[in-house]
Amino acid sequence: MSAYEVPQPILNSPFREPQEHWHIVEGEDPEKRPGRRPAMYFYRDPKVKPEKEYGTVAGTAIELKLVNRIRTQVKKWRLDGYPGVTRTTSELLQWWQREGRDKRLFFAQLDAVETVIFLAEARADFRQGIDVPQEELSKDKQAQGFAAFRRYACKMATGSGKTTVMGMVAAWSILNKVNDRSDARFSDVVLVVCPNVTIKNRLRELDPEEGEASLYRTRDLVPSHLMPLLTQGRVLVTNWHVFELQSTQTGGISARVTKAGVEVRTKETITIGPKSTTARGTRYLTLDDLYRQAAAGLLTILGEEREQDGALKKVTVESRRYVESDAAFVNRILGREVGGKQNILVMNDEAHHAYRIARDERDEDEEDLFGEVEEADDFFKEATVWVEGLDRIHKHRGINFCLDVSATPYFLGRVGQDTNRPFPWVVSDFGLIDAIESGLVKIPQLAVRDTTGKEIPGYFNIWHWMLPQLSPAERGGKKANPKPEAILKYAHHPIAMLGGLWEKEREDWSVNREDPRPPVFILVCKNTQIAKVLYEWLAEDKAPTGIPPVKIEGFRNKGGQYTIRVDSKVVRESDSGETKNDEVRWMRFTLDTVGRQSWPSDRVGRPIYPEGSRNSPRNSVALILLLGAMSGASSA
Incomplete structure (x- = not known):
């Protein structure tokens, strides 16, 4: 048993007030103490960097x-x-x-x-x-x-x-x-x-x-x-x-706008681009759309920034839109x-x-x-x-x-x-x-060693384990936005190892469990580019140059959809429930049905289907690639 384990994780009944708790301090043996654990939290200053290799900043216990x-x-x-x-x-x-x-x-x-x-x-x-x-x-x-x-x-x-x-x-x-x-x-x-x-x-x-x-x-x-x-x-x-x-504006960017509701004014910077869109937190307008909106009274140009050749680069504007009243x-x-x-x-x-x-x-x-x-x-x-x-x-x-x-x-x-x-x-x-x-949730299984045999394994947090090994060019500069191929160069081995453990677990489940649903492997990626490369490697067997194939058959999309990539833009659109896009509807249905064997019933016993679909629940998904912040996740 390692220093990070306790001999008896479950101490209490889920139906009664806790009578005992484990007192755990880094560097000391766990101590079983009587009574309920006092309410507290561990504060970590987000600006403080870890001193140990692969480590995290030790939190300070603060009583609630x-x-x-x-x-x-x-x-x-x-x-x-x-x-x-x-x-x-x-x-x-x-x-x-x-x-x-x-x-x-x-x-x-x-x-x-x-x-x-x-x-x-x-x-x-x-x-x-x-x-x-x-x-x-x-x-x-x-x-x-x-x-x-x-x-x-x-x-x-x-x-x-x-x-x-x-x-x-x-x-x-x-x-x-x-x-x-x-x-x-x-x-x-x-x-x-x-x-x-x-x-x-x-x-x-x-x-x-x-x-x-x-x-x-x-x-x-x-x-x-x-x-x-x-x-x-x-x-x-x-x-x-x-x-x-909700907007009450009816005229769009045409020359004439019907104004109704409450006027809202905001100052913003608009970049002139080949098409009107919003990307990476920046709003872009074509010159034609900029001048049309200005003529329609939807914005007022307050300042301009031009290229050396005189071409308009950016404008500072006061935008106006009309929305419903609070009532x-x-x-x-x-x-x-x-x-x-x-x-x-x-x-x-x-x-x-x-x-x-x-x-x-x-x-x-x-x-x-x-x-x-x-x-x-x-x-x-x-x-x-x-x-x-x-x-x-x-x-x-x-x-x-x-x-x-x-x-x-x-x-x-x-x-x-x-x-x-x-x-x-x-x-x-x-x-x-x-x-x-109290036995309410499953006991987390954490990595206790990697291939190096270190007591604190690098694979406990793959992202923190990889970053020090990247060259300045691979790391992507100050913003630490590495190229996907550089990430996979170091991440392919731990992912393949963890995937192998998943494959073994899946085989055990198929023999020892009546439940036909496979365990689900979730991999969190920093951005869409990394998620795309990992998806192609895991689900489509398309490995970048120099990267060996993963060879985990349960992840490959052959004859079915076993691995899905949850794109952040699709999730944003599906979360609101307002989109009619087929890709978004498919993603929402898939996420709604992962692991379900049947639908819940209404008051007379009829199944309640997700909006827009009466298909069977999706039980075959084995791997989900998600996007999320990496600084604190054991992810790649």
Whole structure:
């Protein structure tokens, strides 16, 4: 057993509060300690480079004092019988924890929900001294009439049942509101916001109108006699893309534009190019389109930059566009059925996408963090559109509170001194190690040696292992944007080795498992160029000069589609659910169906198909090539 292993990873029951935990410190033997692990996080300064070869920067353990304070008070409140709660809440808490449940709820789920209920209903003496920080709004936002809304974040490891937690909170809020319309602590309109249409489709079970097919019945969250009351509330599930203000402009770039809605002005730099497009974070216009838009009143040229021969190179402009009003936006999002109801309960699924970012100028290191400029731009756009949409809802209808549910409720990317720190409004914490020790998730298998026999293997993080070996020319200069062929020169051996381990696992599964689905190998690439070369090498047996063939038959697309390359542009388009492009529809269907053997059923038992397809689920995919930031991934 290596120094990185523990003899007994699972210490606790998934249905009870953890009684033990492993205390693990680098350079010391693991120590089994009594009690629940204190809530904390490990902070790594993103600007500090690792000292060790192939290593990572050691994080500094920082206590989550607010979480630990709340955790202590919630436990006292629980042991005292939940003083202060309504009769409806008491009935639900008893229902969720009653003896003899066929589908017992995990402690992680009950802990998160109890924390939310505690903050809303616990008797005042239990909540004394607990103050959850709110987000700070810029002075510009405040001047526009926007105000901060209350946010709570529950950190829950992937696989610990976040969707069930959202269902429990929705049921608690709606049933309490239906029973007492005057109680402002509760809401009967719940808005669930998620990152893409795949998750949106999976979250349809949160709609009480699904009846017996809803999560409230399949997970036994609400007794049958309360379902008619629950359906008096509304649960709306949407993806963040709908929060982008819709244009009311009808004239395009023609000489005459019909102007309606609210005028929005922005300053930007436009590069003159052979075609009008946006690429790598830069907007291009042809000369003809530039002058047409200027003549149409869509932009005003403020400054020019010319080549030595006098040709126009770049222009600084003030662009004008016309979008829907905030009131129209809110009516579109909430719909007619909600009417003018206020005090909305919002739940953000995968909430690490939704927070305020101050980004006046592009950071020079963004491409290193996100892989491509477009990835960085998408990251900032998603965060901005998501939160600004909630701001508009709060301004016009009022947000009761916003529940953020995420395995990683951290500030990602470069957002100043808060980078890599958790949201200050995190109120509960049941992370990955807690989930492992409770047997909720699979135990990760990490590389413990490579072909060199080093104790800390280079293959643990292939990207960090490769970079020092690249020549300056291969590395691609200051931006560290290496050529794909240079990457494969060093990456082909570890990928082939790991792929061989996958092949052996697949063979074992085919003999020892009744489940026909193969294990899925996921390879994360820094950019589209690297992904393309790797795809051709793995799936099409097209190796660059000097690179041996991979010889993993399970990855080759012969007689079927076993390896897929998930292009970031296709994912962006498919996430919004608005495209009609065949390639995008195929990609979305494939991603929706990987590993599925059957479709979920509606309230009368009919299969619920993905939009636009009734084909069988896709069980043959063996390898997925994804794009993503490389600085922290064990990837190539």
